[in-house]
Amino acid sequence: MTSFITPCDSLADVRSAIDQIDAMLVDLLAERGRYVREAARFKRNQAEVAAPDRVKQVIDKALAHALESGAEPEVVEAVYRSMVAAFIQIESRQHQALQARQAPDAGTMSGCICA
Template sequence: MQKNPAECTTMADVRVEIDRLDRALMTLLAERWGYIDRAAEIKRPLKLKADIPARVAEVRENARRHASELGLDPDFYEGIWAQLIDHAIAHERSLLGEANQ
């Protein structure tokens, strides 16, 4: 049975909920990765590069804004998103044959 933080009375309760959320986050990241693959498929015939700086800036700003709106540290979460973006761009470059660029 899922509990909110206030309903957790033991560290075991807290750990169960953190593990549940970690799994949910991984599921969402896996879903996001599917869109990264699809982006590369769409970019190929359009001859678009993996790295589109305006979009990178937009995604990073979205991460900052969402973090701030949720009371989270925008610098920290933008940093996490920067790593996600860098990893996605490297993957797209590989799929698009840009790996050596």
């Protein structure tokens, strides 16, 4: 995908365009976050949440796309490493919460026949 920037007549125009891009990025991060939280439902343990092989795959794909699109690979890698680490923390909390809801409550007397 090749993109062409709109010519700007001032620094205010540049900043306005960047602000629009930032808003789109935040919207995309929100959408990505919803999928990350959804992924927690399908993982059996914290090792699957961390998924180092998947992290490498995601970063490698992003770097390949950076080279194709003309993005700065150093920036893409730094952003992706930070983003993925933050999302892993969110997914880990989500996974823990889901596991806590599924675990039997140790404080109950389930299965006990009480007189």
